Amino acid sequence: MNVLVIGRGGREHSIIQKLCQSPQVEKVYAAPGNGGIEEQAERIDIKETDSSQLIHFAKENQVAWTIVGPENPLIDGIVDDFQAAGLKVFGPVKQAALIEGSKHFAKSLMEKYEIPTAAYEVFTEAADAKKYVHEKGAPIVIKADGLAAGKGVVVAETVAAADQAIEDMLIHGQFGNASREIVIEDFLEGEEFSLMAFVNGSQVHAMIPSQDHKRAFNGDEGPNTGGMGAYAPVPFLSEEEVNKAVTTILEPAAKAMVEEGSPFTGILYAGLIQTSEGAKVIEFNARFGDPETQVVLPLLKNDLIQVIADVMEGNDPQLEWRDGYCGGVVVASSGYPGSYDKGAILPELTSTNDTQVVHAGTKRSGGAYVSDGGRVLLVSGRAEALGKALDMVYSKLVAFERYDGFFYRHDIGKSALHK
Ligand code: AMP
Ligand code: GLY
Numbered sequence: 001m002n003v004l005v006i007g008r009g010g011r012e013h014s015i016i017q018k019l020c021q022s023p024q025v026e027k028v029y030a031a032p033g034n035g036g037i038e039e040q041a042e043r044i045d046i047k048e049t050d051s052s053q054l055i056h057f058a059k060e061n062q063v064a065w066t067i068v069g070p071e072n073p074l075i076d077g078i079v080d081d082f083q084a085a086g087l088k089v090f091g092p093v094k095q096a097a098l099i100e101g102s103k104h105f106a107k108s109l110m111e112k113y114e115i116p117t118a119a120y121e122v123f124t125e126a127a128d129a130k131k132y133v134h135e136k137g138a139p140i141v142i143k144a145d146g147l148a149a150g151k152g153v154v155v156a157e158t159v160a161a162a163d164q165a166i167e168d169m170l171i172h173g174q175f176g177n178a179s180r181e182i183v184i185e186d187f188l189e190g191e192e193f194s195l196m197a198f199v200n201g202s203q204v205h206a207m208i209p210s211q212d213h214k215r216a217f218n219g220d221e222g223p224n225t226g227g228m229g230a231y232a233p234v235p236f237l238s239e240e241e242v243n244k245a246v247t248t249i250l251e252p253a254a255k256a257m258v259e260e261g262s263p264f265t266g267i268l269y270a271g272l273i274q275t276s277e278g279a280k281v282i283e284f285n286a287r288f289g290d291p292e293t294q295v296v297l298p299l300l301k302n303d304l305i306q307v308i309a310d311v312m313e314g315n316d317p318q319l320e321w322r323d324g325y326c327g328g329v330v331v332a333s334s335g336y337p338g339s340y341d342k343g344a345i346l347p348e349l350t351s352t353n354d355t356q357v358v359h360a361g362t363k364r365s366g367g368a369y370v371s372d373g374g375r376v377l378l379v380s381g382r383a384e385a386l387g388k389a390l391d392m393v394y395s396k397l398v399a400f401e402r403y404d405g406f407f408y409r410h411d412i413g414k415s416a417l418h419k
Helices: 010-019 051-060 071-076 078-084 094-101 103-112 126-136 159-171 239-259 292-299 304-313 386-402
Strands: 002-007 027-032 063-068 120-123 140-144 153-156 182-186 191-200 203-206 215-217 221-224 229-232 265-275 278-285 325-333 355-359 362-365 368-371 375-383
Touching: 002 010, 002 051, 010 027, 010 292, 010 304, 010 355, 010 375, 027 051, 051 063, 051 078, 063 078, 063 304, 071 078, 071 094, 078 094, 094 103, 094 239, 094 265, 094 278, 103 120, 103 182, 103 239, 103 278, 120 126, 126 140, 126 159, 126 182, 140 159, 153 159, 159 182, 191 239, 191 292, 191 304, 203 239, 203 304, 229 292, 229 386, 239 265, 239 278, 292 325, 292 355, 292 375, 325 386, 355 386, 375 386
Parallel strands: 002 027, 002 063
Antiparallel strands: 120 182, 140 153, 140 182, 191 203, 191 265, 215 221, 229 325, 265 278, 325 375, 355 375, 362 368
16 A cells, blocks of 8 residues: 655654555655655655645545654644545544644643643733733743643743743744743653644543653753653653553543544543552643654554554554663754854764664755754664663764764663663
């Protein structure tokens, strides 16, 4: 069969690498894809959000399944459009993607269905928001309601910083429509982890947990990014803790969406904090995580397209996982997540049995790959022990030492090794 993957990041490259291992998949198309994706898929020059062109393409090219990577097209309703055109597509409809698209919606859902999360209030008026913060004190967390390219969350260490964030969002319209409304919630303390599941209505098939590293620099210093590296599974979580997160968070959330009349289909991603009272939700996403996908899919034994077909038909996909760990380190352009230059030449890197090179912001230029985005690529390694997996990754990344224009964190997974 032919499969179309929508998106251009590392997450999509990882999905495509996995699809290519399936004996059922004959051809993969990527819209628009990236430089590295060209090795496995045919790139189509159509934007992620251009659903009418994508539908036209899928029909013309006998595409059996379309998998949607990023959140923007989901929140715009691309799945509704594909379904209306009679095409098979994997992802939530617009109304269900609201679980990521509106923090207010997600928080109300959790409140109504008693899903553990931080206490919160919603505001549209700066004066009211400030009054609440002054009563509550710091640290406190200020979140734009809508999508803000990963920049809409401020963890305010002081009341003054919270006031500033409130003014930026509600008075100065920092994120336009996305910050007309804000959520203010309690600061939660604990280790963060990500838990993704294949979901169809009330059926939830959880993957193994993973941990992202959101800050730009070593030691969790510097600004928040899309994610600088990840590993899976998470050694300091017991099986019981993970199962509890599935039964108290993912399953009730899926059931809640059914009860609200907008059943969720696709990948439900819970960003969680393991507090002293158990796991609590920081956010839900309506899609595969990036870079979590790049370290979770290499451990999945099943054929990904079969899993999707099973889940969509209401069958148990019987997920099976390899033993051991997968660790992945992102190489980013110097300056990211702020402004950065493009066009820096990359060293040649090749995947092996145990390591994978997953491209994000790259393109072909002459005989080489050059950088074309903030997060450039990720190298993952798979081994019995997490330390060994990460050693393999870091030995490969030594190749970057003689190349200018890049940086990466040297401590991905380190804290897990000492737990
Ligand atoms: P998000 O963009 O929602 O993933 O949030 C970005 C980061 O802010 C998260 O990875 C957390 O580190 C932090 N964060 C968000 N909400 C909270 C919270 N209630 N308590 C503590 N940290 C939070
Ligand atoms: N790694 C965080 C995300 O995908 O949103």
